[in-house]
């Protein structure tokens with residue numbers, strides 16, 4: 363299974379995924395492409411260091427979102443990509459991308475969805491005063507963090523937490539949850555039944 367990761371920022375999830383898939387030689391799954399809308403982002407450096415091919419683009423050089431999404435689809439097809447992982451990709455994806463990849467595009471979000479979708483989920487959770495939050499991996503359906511949920515893990519909020527301290531613990535969880543989810547998909551254990559995702563464990 364050839365996988366493309368879309369990211370805009372630091373790319374710690376990108377790196378965790380590359381390293382985890384390389385370490386487990388089990389199912390044939392590899393990160394074959396990074397798609398990044400911020401050519402200066404740290405994730406682009408990580409891709410270079412890890413020898414992962416990258417498509418770096420600047421949205422402002424295109425007349426519309428549709429125009430760059432069409433180009434992305436062409437790159438994905440050229441590379442034979444079968445799964446897209448959004449990991450800190452800070453742009454909405456539209457039907458140009460979602461329609462051809464529905465059921466083959468996942469996202470990781472730093473909260474227990476459907477709580478705290480959108481930007482600054484960790485700040486939202488602190489602001490709300492919840493006692494637990496966490497991370498969610500879900501299929502992308504064109505809404506904002508709204509698609510069918512594949513996996514979630516909870517993180518306790520501590521009295522003394524700041525956004526930074528809480529983000530650190532959520533990220534540590536993400537770095538396990540995302541590779542686990544990708545492996546389950548690569549092994550063909552994940553299926554969507556309308557709103558619900560079934561995960562077949564064991565055997």
Ligand code: GRF
Pocket residue numbers: 369371372373374375376449450451470471472533536
């Ligand atoms: C992660 O917390 C992810 O949940 C969110 O964006 C962050 C990306 O972090 N969608 P990184 O770039 O992988 O370090």
